[in-house]
Amino acid sequence: xxxxxxxxVAAPTGPTASPWRRLRSALLNGVAPALPTLCxxxxxxxxxxxxxLVQGKPAGDACLLIYQGAFGTLFAWQNTLQRAAPLxxxxxxxxxxxxxxLIVIGGEGALALGGLAAAVMPQLLPGLPALVMLxxxxxxxxLAGGLWIALCGGLRQWRGVNETISSLLLSYLAxxxxxxxxxxxxxxxxxLNKPSTLPLPDPYLVGSLPGLEVHWGxxxxxxxxxxxxxxxxxxxxxxxxxxVGGNVRTARLVGLSVNRLVLTACALGGAAAGLAGMFEVxxxxxxxxxxxxxxxxxxGILVAFAARQNPLAIIVCAIVIGGVEASxxxxxxxxxxPDATTLVLQGLLFCNLLxxxxxxxxxxxxxxRWQQAAPTLPSKxxxxx
Amino acid sequence: MxxxxxxxxxxxxxxxxxxxxxxxxxxxxxxxxxxxxxxxxLGLEGILVCGAMTGYAASFYxxxxxxxxxxxxxxxxxxxxxxxxxxxxxxxxxxAFGIALMLLGTGLAFFLGKPFIQPQAPMLPSIDLGAWSxxxxxxxxxxxxxxxxVGVALALLLQWGLSATRWGLALRLVxxxxxxxxxxxxxxxxxxIAATAAGGFLAAVGGAYLSLYYPxxxxxxxxxxxxxxxxxxVIFARWxxxxxxxxxxxxxxxxxxxxxxxxxxxxxxxxxxNAAPYALTLLIMILTCRPDRTLSxxxxxxxxxx
Numbered sequence: 001x002x003x004x005x006x007x008x009v010a011a012p013t014g015p016t017a018s019p020w021r022r023l024r025s026a027l028l029n030g031v032a033p034a035l036p037t038l039c040x041x042x043x044x045x046x047x048x049x050x051x052x053l054v055q056g057k058p059a060g061d062a063c064l065l066i067y068q069g070a071f072g073t074l075f076a077w078q079n080t081l082q083r084a085a086p087l088x089x090x091x092x093x094x095x096x097x098x099x100x101x102l103i104v105i106g107g108e109g110a111l112a113l114g115g116l117a118a119a120v121m122p123q124l125l126p127g128l129p130a131l132v133m134l135x136x137x138x139x140x141x142x143l144a145g146g147l148w149i150a151l152c153g154g155l156r157q158w159r160g161v162n163e164t165i166s167s168l169l170l171s172y173l174a175x176x177x178x179x180x181x182x183x184x185x186x187x188x189x190x191x192l193n194k195p196s197t198l199p200l201p202d203p204y205l206v207g208s209l210p211g212l213e214v215h216w217g218x219x220x221x222x223x224x225x226x227x228x229x230x231x232x233x234x235x236x237x238x239x240x241x242x243x244v245g246g247n248v249r250t251a252r253l254v255g256l257s258v259n260r261l262v263l264t265a266c267a268l269g270g271a272a273a274g275l276a277g278m279f280e281v282x283x284x285x286x287x288x289x290x291x292x293x294x295x296x297x298x299x300g301i302l303v304a305f306a307a308r309q310n311p312l313a314i315i316v317c318a319i320v321i322g323g324v325e326a327s328x329x330x331x332x333x334x335x336x337x338p339d340a341t342t343l344v345l346q347g348l349l350f351c352n353l354l355x356x357x358x359x360x361x362x363x364x365x366x367x368x369r370w371q372q373a374a375p376t377l378p379s380k381x382x383x384x385x
Numbered sequence: 386m387x388x389x390x391x392x393x394x395x396x397x398x399x400x401x402x403x404x405x406x407x408x409x410x411x412x413x414x415x416x417x418x419x420x421x422x423x424x425x426x427l428g429l430e431g432i433l434v435c436g437a438m439t440g441y442a443a444s445f446y447x448x449x450x451x452x453x454x455x456x457x458x459x460x461x462x463x464x465x466x467x468x469x470x471x472x473x474x475x476x477x478x479x480x481a482f483g484i485a486l487m488l489l490g491t492g493l494a495f496f497l498g499k500p501f502i503q504p505q506a507p508m509l510p511s512i513d514l515g516a517w518s519x520x521x522x523x524x525x526x527x528x529x530x531x532x533x534x535v536g537v538a539l540a541l542l543l544q545w546g547l548s549a550t551r552w553g554l555a556l557r558l559v560x561x562x563x564x565x566x567x568x569x570x571x572x573x574x575x576x577x578i579a580a581t582a583a584g585g586f587l588a589a590v591g592g593a594y595l596s597l598y599y600p601x602x603x604x605x606x607x608x609x610x611x612x613x614x615x616x617x618x619v620i621f622a623r624w625x626x627x628x629x630x631x632x633x634x635x636x637x638x639x640x641x642x643x644x645x646x647x648x649x650x651x652x653x654x655x656x657x658x659n660a661a662p663y664a665l666t667l668l669i670m671i672l673t674c675r676p677d678r679t680l681s682x683x684x685x686x687x688x689x690x691x
Contacts, residue, residue, distance in 0.1 A: 105484060160675050161667075161671055165613065165666075166667060172660060305481065340492055340495030343488070343491065343495060347485065348489060358475045361476055
């Protein structure tokens with residue numbers, strides 16, 4: 001039996017062991033937090049390559065083309081950013097409710113209703129100055145989306161209805177209402193084979209960012225993400241939401257109004273998705289058509305989970321996922337792969353991200369064991385200087 | 386209001402309840418089985434789509450629709466095992482992984498199913514119960530697919546199996562009180578994986594029904610969220626297989642409302658009537674759920690109702 005050195009006393013092996021130990025602690029502190037994500041990325045890539053190789057498809061070319069189609073050229077970058085813009089906002093529709101512990105997957109419906117609300121504003125109040133009208137459109141879109149998602153939160157708080165299911169059902173209902181109105185009462189008689197609402201007058205169209213062919217929705221999406229981060233990190237309400245998400249009983253015990261916080265988080269998330277719809281209408285489509293329902297609400301779920309519900313990380317993840325989606329047409333043109341290729345890649349990524357999350361606990365256990373096996377050396381100079 | 390042809394409408398609803406309700410029946414039985422073990426699988430939606438594609442492709446290659454159903458079931462089994470295994474890892478949320486599986490299953494089905502959008506595969510046969518009738522519509526309504534009867538038999542079998550067999554009791558115990566089950570020596574992980582896999586099999590068979598009987602072709606817009614509605618349907622059925630049968634028929638009738646109204650000449654509001662199942666699901670959930678207590682007869686380990 002060897003006796004363990006008393007804590008705080010230098011281990012008998014002395015300085016000879018310290019480089020290894022330093023490396024180890026550097027590994028644990030620096031790389032370990034990113035390890036699940038890195039493993040997930042590697043796993044995704046491996047499975048995707050295997051998936052293509054098994055079918056005899058050129059996997060290497062496909063991966064290269066995905067990169068080129070996403071970030072290879074200026075054109076690709078613009079395409080990527082154009083797709084990332086709505087994803088920034090629909091991801092917030094998942095991340096904000098996630099802060100209070102709700103898994104909301106109904107962003108698509110909020111986006112549709114937001115787009116519709118924005119598209120009808122110029123018809124309701126014709127002749128307003130452009131700036132006023134744009135603000136009104138944004139407000140209408142955010143109200144529509146916000147109320148829709150707040151309804152999920154309300155049903156959850158007051159009726160105990162599971163918010164994941166209700167948000168998806170409400171999303172289906174919103175899409176049905178959207179299609180009914182766009183192809184029925186609100187249809188522009190001039191839109192024959194592609195039903196749409198009356199086109200927005202030119203002054204009400206949102207332009208591009210200076211120097212880019214990407215609309216202003218990207219900038220506003222990024223601003224919304226940063227604002228959400230500041231709100232969650234540095235405001236009392238944001239902190240309170242974290243408490244609700246962590247443990248509802250504790251939140252009730254310390255007197256937080258849980259219902260109000262849940263509804264606020266849902267409404268803010270829905271407002272973000274609604275705003276995404278407004279930008280799609282006023283900057284991309286020019287009117288509300290079913291082209292609005294391109295699945296941005298669903299990709300937003302993946303973006304939010306990949307970002308681990310952190311609004312700042314959403315900016316990065318939205319660009320990556322937007323890039324993957326943008327590369328789909330290139331894959332189809334060059335390699336004749338189905339357009340669902342990017343969907344498979346996204347599915348693999350989502351599964352891997354969740355599955356590799358499980359090594360976090362193992363890492364913590366490993367860290368604990370290493371620390372117990374060898375008490376950390378008090379580094380003499382730095383500690384007492 | 387113009388005159389309704391009520392007899393036609395009712396007949397169309399009746400026929401639709403069975404025709405549209407059969408996939409609901411299979412998916413909800415699958416979800417019921419999964420949830421009895423204490424897990425929720427939202428990925429059944431992806432499994433359903435994947436099953437529809439696999440069933441259609443296998444039927445096309447082998448020339449036998451029943452082999453297609455079997456192949457679909459096996460694809461569902463695999464995806465079910467994936468869900469079961471990954472959710473057994475620590476820190477993996479079954480609801481979140483279900484959403485991921487939804488995306489993966491749909492993506493795989495769309496990717497691999499691309500070549501099967503055009504060709505025509507052999508369809509499942511239907512049993513002609515209406516030959517005695519001279520009424521053309523009644524005759525048509527009574528042509529019922531064999532899978533429906535399989536589903537009914539399965540619902541009754543599961544009802545009996547869950548309440549009266551050793552396996553059924555073990556599964557319910559694992560889903561109701563994990564600690565007791567562990568104390569009695571039952572393997573939690575294995576049981577749950579098996580339940581999820583079996584649930585995946587059933588959901589994929591429901592998908593095969595979609596592509597091999599009604600609507601009876603493979604395309605990317607085939608599923609309209611049946612896999613997700615099944616989750617709500619199981620809550621409505623209070624986790625009882627025979628009630629799943631009744632609930633599936635009700636949802637089938639709601640799903641058939643749009644086409645049935647079209648048959649009698651109501652064409653406006655097509656999208657709204659087609660959304661009837663979603664509204665019905667939501668309404669039922671609002672009416673049956675309570676915020677202050679978990680639902681009676683809900684499996685105790687279920688994260689869905691906590």
